[in-house]
Amino acid sequence: MSKSNDMASVSRPQLFDFDGVSMIKCFTENWENVQNFQARPDDILVATYPKAGTTWVSCILDLLYFGQTAPDRQTSIPIYERVPFLEIAISNPEDGFSFVGTDLVKNLDTSPRLIKTHFPVQFVPKSFWEQNCRIVYVARNAKDNMVSYYHFNRMNAAQPAAGEWTEFFQAFLDGKSEQSQMIMSFKIYCLIMILHAVVFGSWYDHVNGWWQKKKTYPNLHYMFFEDLAEDTHVEINKLCSFLGLSVNPEIKQHITGQVQFDNMKKNDMANYSTLKGIMDFKTSPFMRKGKVGDWKNHFTVAQNEKFDEDYKQKMKDPTLQFHCKMEARVDNRFINSTSRQNKKPPVGPSLMKTQTQEGHLSSGAKKMSQCDEVLVCVAPSTGQTDMLAMSQLDKPQRPPMIDFNGVCFSKYFTENWDKVQNFTARPEDILIATYPKAGTTWVSFIIDLLYFDQTCPERSISVPLTQRVPFLDIAVPSQPSGTELADQLRTSPRLIKSHLPVQFVPKSFWENNCRIVYVARNAKDSAVSYFHFTRMNFAQPDPGDWSTYLKSFMNGKVVFGSWYDHVNNWWKRKEIYERIHFMFYEDLIEDTSREIRKLCDFLGLSPSPEELEKIKAAATFDNMRQNKMISYSTAKMMDQKVSPFLRKGKVGDWKNHFTVSQNEEFDQDYQQKMKGSELVFRTEV
Structure with missing residues (x-):
């Protein structure tokens, strides 16, 4: 040879x-x-x-x-x-x-x-x-x-x-x-x-x-x-x-x-x-x-x-057996629970790493530094379409990751910190809080339709959702900040969104007894959605490949920090602050009408059956994806060819990304980090 x-x-x-x-x-x-x-x-x-x-x-x-x-x-x-x-x-x-x-x-x-x-x-x-x-x-x-x-x-x-x-x-x-x-x-x-x-x-x-x-x-x-x-x-x-x-x-x-x-x-x-x-x-x-x-x-x-x-x-012949475990190990924590919203919070030490009175941090309490380790992290949607349309930057640099009071952030969420913390909420304000890519846009759109679709129906086709429901936390140079856009709202109630961990929410929301809608999504689908979002958004850190990103997600080395801390600490706050409505993305997928009715009960709204059906139809994934006021199609910093902003909107897409080995490692890590928590998520519907 x-x-x-x-x-x-x-x-x-x-x-x-x-x-x-x-x-x-x-x-x-x-x-x-x-x-x-x-x-x-x-x-x-x-x-x-x-x-x-x-x-x-x-x-x-x-x-x-x-x-x-x-x-x-x-x-x-x-x-x-x-x-x-x-x-x-x-x-x-x-x-x-x-x-x-x-x-x-x-x-x-x-x-x-x-x-x-x-x-x-x-x-x-x-x-x-x-x-x-x-x-x-x-x-x-x-x-x-x-x-x-x-x-x-x-x-x-x-x-x-x-x-x-x-x-x-x-x-x-x-x-x-x-x-x-x-x-x-x-x-x-x-x-x-x-x-x-x-x-x-x-x-x-x-x-x-x-x-x-x-x-x-x-x-x-x-x-x-x-x-x-x-x-x-x-x-x-x-x-x-x-x-x-x-x-x-x-x-x-x-x-x-x-x-x-x-x-x-x-x-x-x-x-x-x-x-x-x-x-x-x-x-x-x-x-x-x-x-x-x-x-x-x-x-x-x-x-x-x-x-x-x-x-x-x-393989019908039972006499031929191979030494191969034919089924992936399943974490029994990922199950359905019909009574989960009635459960008491976990007993034991808080998972919160950094806590302050009423979630407020003064400027003197800030501790900002470059992360010591090399992080491959992501940041959530910047929210404002106009903020992202930075046509003057042909190849914008992705922002570095910084450690801010024990939570990973990028500069877009810390440079306006004093104004965010001193933001003056009004009693009628409604805050939509989520971990990134957990259904923020979906619930924001639903609430906007519930309040304003009858009186101002042209909003949904003429005003970007990012202006109707400003992203409070963000501040990009040369663009209106989230606090400025919120202050400019002429609607009542004002609808405002945030990805902040509960300890960072401005104290005025608590002092004014504002209503808060928190949306949680299972960790696996959250990780996948967050990964693809960062791939397509050049205003965010580079996520690296999927395996690298998953490690970062598991370790909480992503913008807005640990998913585990985020969902658990908001769940705990719900037990002492009765004006939080805790929703699950998977429930919305399973029965959107039911979840909208629950939302109306919390908000004190009584829409007609016809109005509810209209809102449900408008808020389907395909309809939202085709709506340019929602899909971020004009955001020049987002490359929709890499991945659309509204990608799949499904429960269980994680199965197409997690390898069996990754799934086993994730489940083991999940059991450790959710130990003592009574929060139960579904990874399938």
Whole structure:
């Protein structure tokens, strides 16, 4: 294989259906020679679905048979020459390069000959059965197999393009496509391109087909990748028993050490590093992780649920079991509660990190500094469309994160601090308070319609919501501040929004006994929505990638601080301040009419049934998204192509972002931080 580097420019092959199994031409062009291959009685066939431990077991077998008599093999001959890949046929007539599995096997001078294949059981040459050859089949759980196969396809130019993970995920599930067939020369197969399939077809068909063959062919040893990972030494003992080998215990122990993942990864004769012309090791190493459970870092929760359902349908044989936890752990705190708003606040020390009397901080109490650690944080919507339309800044710099009295902020929410804290509320004012991206715009729009749609219906199509319900906390240079816009309101009541933690709310709201509507959203959907909002808003800090941002969210290193502190401290304030109406985003999604009626009861409003129905219709997600006075479509600082301001408006979209591993880590963190709290959120409706 000395000329393998010349294959760097090889074009990626296309899939086609071959007797019901998706294949590529390098595995079918030598079909007749493969099928007519003459096996010998002492041949040992290593059969696997791709990326199920083929190389691992091949190295073990080679060491068991030849490690003592020809130890130099391990450091001088690549594994793909010691254990040839039977069905492969790659050639380049221009330079005489040829890599044909059947030829490589015929050139073997060892006994036994070790041969590998990825064939489904029905494609194995009949001579292996006729000669009663020993066959070692290695199976790997479908989830890890899928992930490993995906990365292998990414780095191997001899494989079809893997596409994005979501595309490969679906292709692996589908396995093969049902297509009509046409007669072509020596074999019946279809040249119609397969969009949803992978080379060697369905994992389900492969592992089940070989499992069924084991029941009728006693010379077949069925191994599991997970067992090898758990106790390699034990599995080598089982393999020796099957092969009839009596290997010295010290030698077996030595072999166990040699085939540990890290040792094999460093061995150029095992790690395929000599195939750099075909394999791009910068994209992904051939030997990547070798772990059980890495699928959790790739599967989103939604993908895992979809996979599990598909798995149950396709894996009907209860005797074939894989060591793979088929369901993600579920945190039982994320459940519905019909009586949650009647619950008492948690008993125990407050989660509030910084508290002052009546939530007021004087200018002398300010402690502002650059955060010591590097934070990848986000800030909420600045609220005012006009404030964001900074056309004079072609490429505005995102603001840095600062620590302000124990809570992360950006300068847009601290530079006007004195005026915010000294803002004079009126008794009839209504404050809409939320953690960012928890339904602020939705509830603001509903309340504005309840009060002013009958008397001034043109407001909803002519005045941006950011002017009808100003964002109290914000102050952007050269633009009207939130306090200024609130003071300029001529409506009664004045509707004002804030993302401030409860301890930072201006004292005048409490002193004037103002009504406050607080909207809370489950932490997982809040994190996802906040992430996408920051991606599209250039007035906010860069969120980084999703995994980095999620860590920041969990640690409270985002603008307006910890979600946990925010929702819990507002819930506690509700118990001592009766004029807070605590709403849940998920309840609004589930039954908007019901929640609007509850809101009317709190506000003392009595709209007619017709008016309520009209408001409900206007406040649907699709209608709000099309309303330019609500959707921030004129905000030049927001790139709606990156992500729309009103993105999905759903409960449960977190499942499309959280990997299973992230979800497990999040749930554990959630249990710790919500310990003692009686707040219960739903992550599904």
